[in-house]
Amino acid sequence: MSDPSTPLTPPPLSLYLHFPWCVRKCPYCDFNSHQRSGDLPQTEYVDALITDLELDLPHVWGRSIYSIFMGGGTPSLFSPEQMDRLLSAVRARIPIRPDAEITMEANPGTLEYAPMDEYRAAGINRLSIGVQTFDDALLSRIGRIHSSAEAASAVSRAQRGGFDRINIDLMYALPGQSLGQALYDVRMALDLGVEHLSHYQLTIEPNTLFHAKPPVLPGDDDAWTIQEQCQAKIQAAGLVQYEVSAYARPGQACQHNLNYWRFGDYLGIGAGAHGKITSGSSQQVIRTTRQKHPTAYLASAGTEKAVIERRALTQSDLRFEYMLNAMRMNEGFEIDHHQQATGLMLDQDQAPWPSLRADGLIEQQGLQIKPSARGRQYLNEITERFLD
Numbered sequence: 551m552s553d554p555s556t557p558l559t560p561p562p563l564s565l566y567l568h569f570p571w572c573v574r575k576c577p578y579c580d581f582n583s584h585q586r587s588g589d590l591p592q593t594e595y596v597d598a599l600i601t602d603l604e605l606d607l608p609h610v611w612g613r614s615i616y617s618i619f620m621g622g623g624t625p626s627l628f629s630p631e632q633m634d635r636l637l638s639a640v641r642a643r644i645p646i647r648p649d650a651e652i653t654m655e656a657n658p659g660t661l662e663y664a665p666m667d668e669y670r671a672a673g674i675n676r677l678s679i680g681v682q683t684f685d686d687a688l689l690s691r692i693g694r695i696h697s698s699a700e701a702a703s704a705v706s707r708a709q710r711g712g713f714d715r716i717n718i719d720l721m722y723a724l725p726g727q728s729l730g731q732a733l734y735d736v737r738m739a740l741d742l743g744v745e746h747l748s749h750y751q752l753t754i755e756p757n758t759l760f761h762a763k764p765p766v767l768p769g770d771d772d773a774w775t776i777q778e779q780c781q782a783k784i785q786a787a788g789l790v791q792y793e794v795s796a797y798a799r800p801g802q803a804c805q806h807n808l809n810y811w812r813f814g815d816y817l818g819i820g821a822g823a824h825g826k827i828t829s830g831s832s833q834q835v836i837r838t839t840r841q842k843h844p845t846a847y848l849a850s851a852g853t854e855k856a857v858i859e860r861r862a863l864t865q866s867d868l869r870f871e872y873m874l875n876a877m878r879m880n881e882g883f884e885i886d887h888h889q890q891a892t893g894l895m896l897d898q899d900q901a902p903w904p905s906l907r908a909d910g911l912i913e914q915q916g917l918q919i920k921p922s923a924r925g926r927q928y929l930n931e932i933t934e935r936f937l938d
Contacts, residue, residue, distance in 0.1 A: 562814045564815070567819050568840075569627070570847075572627075577693045603817065613644075617805045617809060618651070620674075651805040653677070656679050656680070657695070666711020669711070688725070720736065720749045721751070722735070723751045724752055733779060821842060821847035825837065872892050873933055
């Protein structure tokens, strides 16, 4: 599969834990999330996550965890006691670096009465709060269950509870959103003093309610104006763009997501979770997918039936997936890293490199290749050129 002169080098290893339940499914969401009905099987699901993790441990013997991300769905529906039990079980089974970033996604409506100090005591040291907008009318249009006041309160409560690493998710180009409303969202987030912002455009995805009943969204020109002016406002406040939709103060970039974008490895545990593991012994990169529906996952966790797909990436897969991730980052990638991570030599005389340079979509300094300012506007065009 790979050039024997460039053996695959296992990269940093992260752990992703998926929690598939939400209070209500948002009409734009295409993630593996399911509306809660009655009490959640918290104990049973945490038990399943632990046994599922044990299933994959033989593939990562001798390695330690670089970061942990609990995503969903809405992980903050689970109690601090269950999070503590889960993270304690992880620590007992695989080493976690002392400085590991441990993130929990949360929705403002679930944090109103949450004991933030107990989540901190469980080992969670970073929160990612899905605000999306601080405009109540727009929140209603996109099906969110919280209000603007609850969103601001959730962030403030988390800060008072000891969280000094908080990300706010904001979406723009929402149904009927004006430039002024989008800039107001950014100002509200910045005024809350968070260290990280995710600022991304609402897109209509298949298998969502919005796909079946599309809302009227701002046109492309209006969306581009919103993006440019919001980006300028965020950067003027001292947050640096390091990825197409991510901004952070110095030293506050999301280490877990950086590992994804740098083609790192990650165990994907939980209903519908995806994983990627580099095997030094077989010289293969393996992708896994878990059972999606919570009921099927709970019934199969800890057995091979929990894994509905386990496949080795082909050279074409490796080439495309590496660039799909690397070109999202402003820093791009180093040629040596590409070869270590994929086992493939990078020939800049072969397609699509000559056309990317000729079209001004990339730039290079020494061994570092990155998207140009123009290229960051046309990332889809860059990555599509790596499809065979």
